[in-house]
Amino acid sequence: xxxxRTIPATASVVKKMNGDRxxxxxxxxxxxxITKLVCSVSPKNGAALEIASGTGxxxxxxxAAIPNLTWQPSDIDDARLNSIVSWSYEKxxxxxxxxxxxxxxxxxxxxxxxxxxxxxxxxxxxxxxxxEAKVIIGGISQSLMPGGRCVIYGxxxxxxxxxxxxxxxxxxxxxxxxxxxxxxxDTWMLDLFQGHNLKTVKIANMPANNLAFIIEKKHxxxx
Numbered sequence: 001x002x003x004x005r006t007i008p009a010t011a012s013v014v015k016k017m018n019g020d021r022x023x024x025x026x027x028x029x030x031x032x033x034i035t036k037l038v039c040s041v042s043p044k045n046g047a048a049l050e051i052a053s054g055t056g057x058x059x060x061x062x063x064a065a066i067p068n069l070t071w072q073p074s075d076i077d078d079a080r081l082n083s084i085v086s087w088s089y090e091k092x093x094x095x096x097x098x099x100x101x102x103x104x105x106x107x108x109x110x111x112x113x114x115x116x117x118x119x120x121x122x123x124x125x126x127x128x129x130x131x132e133a134k135v136i137i138g139g140i141s142q143s144l145m146p147g148g149r150c151v152i153y154g155x156x157x158x159x160x161x162x163x164x165x166x167x168x169x170x171x172x173x174x175x176x177x178x179x180x181x182x183x184x185x186d187t188w189m190l191d192l193f194q195g196h197n198l199k200t201v202k203i204a205n206m207p208a209n210n211l212a213f214i215i216e217k218k219h220x221x222x223x
Contacts, residue, residue, distance in 0.1 A: 014055055020082035026123070027057040030153075033207055035061045038120060038151055041201070041214045044068055046117030049143065051104050051136070052076070052124045056084035062120070063096040070095050072113060074102035105132040110142035119143060119150040125189075126155055126171075129180040134192065141196040144217040150198070152213045153206065157185040164209045189213060 014022040035058075042048065045068035050059045053073035063071040073084045073096070084099040102109060105128060119140050125133050140150050155167055162168045162183065174182045186203070193200055197218050204212040 019086055020079070021086040022055040022080065022083040024055045024057060027055055030122075030207065030210075031057055031061050034058060034120075034122060034151075034153060034212075035065050037153075037204060037206070037212055037214075038062055038118075039065055041151065042066060042069065042118045042149060046070070046145075046148075047115060048072065048118040048120070049113050049116045050074060051102070051119065051121040051140075053084055053099060054080050054122075056080075056087035056099075058120070058122060059084070059096065060087050060091050060093070063093045064091065067093075067095055069118060070097065072097045072116075073099040074104075074113070075099060076101060076103045104136045104139055107135055108139075109135075110139040113143055115145055116143045117145055117148045119148070120153075121150070122153045124154065125152065126174060126183050127181055130184070130188075133184060137192050137198070138196050141198055141217060146217055146219045149201070149214065149216045152189075152215070154210055155183055155208075156189065156211045157183045159187055160185055167209060186211060 013026065014024050017023050044066065048069040049072045050062070051074060053059050053075050056073060059071055059073045075081050075084065081099045081101060088096050100112065102112060121140070125136070128136065144150060155170065162171055167183065171183045190200055193213070193215050198215045199218050200213060201216050202214040204214065206212050
């Protein structure tokens with residue numbers, strides 16, 4: 001979550017549970033789909049970073065599903081960092097690291113989490129500007145090991161168009177709150193990946209008209 005941006009309340013709905021734990025209804029709906037996708041495309045061991053882990057619901061499921069990946073949760077918001085700790089304490093998963101405070105819209109953020117074999121980012125790019133999205137994708141490329149993969153999930157335009165009434169309403173609410181944010185175009189994303197040495201492996205259609213980009217850092221060319 002990027003706190004310095006103004007976003008509508010509907011963009012991040014959470015409910016407070018016991019103690020510091022937060023519950024996201026959206027995360028509860030998509031966690032099984034995201035877990036299934038990640039299990040099918042991620043490496044089975046190594047280091048994995050989740051950008052903007054939010055409440056912690058996704059990374060708890062993923063750490064349990066892929067036990068030989070060491071998962072690093074992150075977020076910028078203190079309340080969400082505390083929620084991740086609360087979820088982690090209940091599950092006691094040995095491959096789940098303590099969360100770190102991370103603002104991926106800051107240049108150079110990747111130095112805090114280098115040599116990643118896998119990166120996951122869910123529902124963030126529509127909440128940042130295009131210039132911030134460029135910083136995020138550039139940092140993902142720098143953070144990944146050659147051959148490392150990333151899954152980027154969320155709502156996107158298709159070839160410049162919003163393809164559902166729900167997407168049109170949500171995008172309009174975002175740009176009314178902050179004209180610099182809103183849905184990014186899928187073709188713009190593909191060009192952005194290419195410019196940062198990232199190969200698009202697959203684009204998966206996901207529930208609620210979302211997309212998941214599966215990308216991979218290219219190996220350096222041999223001289």
